Amino acid sequence: MHLAYPAVLSALLFCTGLYGVLARRNAILVLMSVELMLNAVNLNLVAFDVWLSRTAEETLHSGQALTLFTIAIAAAEIGIGLAIVLAVYRNRGTSDIDKLRDTAEGRESDGPDAGVSDSDASATKAAAEKAEATA
């Protein structure tokens, strides 16, 4: 197989992921897009490792080893990321990245529930229960 196919696929994947990170508003989708980008890189690593090791007499397949390493790290990262998103959602009742602007200059951080109305609070509760049920 020519190197161009996996390279193009990986570029497409990366661009899709980049678009998702930059344009999606839901934090979970942003995380998924990050995964896409990571896997695009993984694909590149594997493809180039195979391509390079074709001519070599002996090889350690370091590209494929690094891919395994990246997959392990990505698993941990997505776990923590999802946990944070869950916690934020329980607190705020939303996981919309546009609304999570506490670090903006000149805006004091409100209390955890200050900006949330009663209906939001009940929604938070329901969502929390749902999250626990699915967990």
Add this chain to the structure above:
Amino acid sequence: MTTTTLAVLVPLLPFLGAIAGLLLGRTAPGFVRPLAVLPTLVSLVLAALVAARQGGDGAVDAATELTPTGSVPIELALHIDGFAALTAVLVTVVAGCVQIYSTGYLRDDPRYPSYAALVSLFTSAMLLVVYSGDLMVLLVGWEIMGICSYFLVGHYWETPEARAASLKAFLVTKLGDVPFLIGLFALATDAGSFRITRILGAVASGGIEHPTPIALLLLAGVAGKSAQFPLHTWLPDAMAGPTPVSALIHAATMVAAGVYFIARLLPLFEASQAAMVVLAVMAAVTMAGSALAALAQDDIKRVLAYSTIGQLGYMTGALAVADRGAAVFHLLSHGAFKALLFLAGGVIIHAAGTNSLAAMSRMSHLRDRVPDAYWTMTVALLALAAIPPFSGFFSKEAVLGVAEHVVTGHTEHAPAAAGWIVLLAGLLTALLTAAYATRLWLLAFRGHGTEAPDHGRQPLTMTAVLWVLAVPSLALGGFAFRVLPDWFDGHDLTPTLTTSVLGTGVALVGGIVTYASWRHTTAYAARIPLGAVAAHPEGGAGQVEAEAIAGHEPAYGDIAYAPDPSDPGRLLLGPLHRHAAAGFHLDAVYTALFVRPVRAGASLVRFLDREVVETYVRGAGTLPRWVGAAVRRAQTGNLQTYVSVLLAGTVVLAVAAVLVATGA
């Protein structure tokens, strides 16, 4: 135990008591009184034991090197001769009496624990000065006394008088201490040691190259500490502190430290004729001026303060005619009767509810309210006025006798001019001293008018120590003038006939003239009622005194002066009275000469700092602040904006890297 061990324990015990008192003051209030009184009393016993063992024989010397300094070594050294042994006994006696008296005087005071600890610390520092054989160690005690005095004068810090007085006392004594320190260094450089014995050895062998500047520098420190002209102005104001503090610090011990210091290093001062004449002039101005001022004061404690300055003038006068035996003899007897005067004065202030003599002269039966204070104060005032056979007579005549010896040329140690100055000023001061002692007694105890308020008996702790101190005031001089020469240099201290007759004569004249003018003026007293008494006469003595001090200025318009036409001092001094009451306006002169220029300089510095230096600093900060404000706008809080910018930056960098790599 060896004498050295005992002597080390004497200053150490009050020090440990002070530390324990400060630590336990809040947690265990029950221990505060024993911790204040007992170490001082044990020290008294040990000091007496040391004195008995030393017995006026050869000095006890012991030393251990503190730390190698590379040049002149500093040693923890003891040097106990007859002067040190007896002065230490005086210090511990007075300190013990004051501690016992304070338990009664400040019994309701919430700050008593720290007060008692500071008094103990002070006692320990004074004992360190007395016993120390090394000038650097002596300086440590000297400065500890200064800071303790600052805290104790400011004990009633709620009153503005006390705050101002404590600052003034500290600054004025420090003003003298700076030249003192320089003098000590110069002396040690010349002599090669801080040890007193070695310095005296160097003086004897002519090893001191510049005795005059060194002696004059040291004199500045002594003038500050011993309240001699022109650095005496802090002492009358220091009367804003509690009475026991005045008795201990500002009468019997701390102010005596300067005199004691010169007594220790007298051969050094003798090596410089100029220093001796300066000392004599200082003593003469001090004693005559302070006696005049004492005659005009209205506050009973300020009268005593000026009298302290005057009596210290006698001591420096004795040193100016090169007889330290007479000086320390007067120091001992003065310590006893002046502490008694102050402590009795405290009892009177408590009973009368005022510190103003003008108000007391309008109270009858005050002497019946405080019989102990009345009798003991009479004894002490007779001793102060140098009436035979009270102890003040013998010590003062010893001073005058020595001055007469110098005048008639019997000694080559001191210049005859110094003798004349001291003798004449001493006789004049004897007259004035008797006058103000008589005035104090008449105004305080012979008042007419409304009956003095009756608050019941004074606490036993306050009255008993008066009698303890009355014994040496009465009898010390008569016994001591035969014994003391063995302890001191061996000079005869027996009163000579000429000066005795002269001194007692002028004292009697002073007393009788004052009595006559009092008889003349006392008729005015009934017509113009005057008086300000404390608002809480039933309160503790300390509280009454604090209120009396705070109330004097609003009532009379001045802290030292009362517009009282029945005051015999007013008749005696005539137009001088107004100036004498203000201490001859020396404070105003100092204000004009030093305080105002310093304040003007300070406001100039403040202007330069605020308007000039800070402008540059602010200007330098403006540009970064603007840049910061612009950059801050980029921080929107939206994560995706950040990532977009990051991506754009990466693309730009990548393009740039490619362009550079291809050489375009």
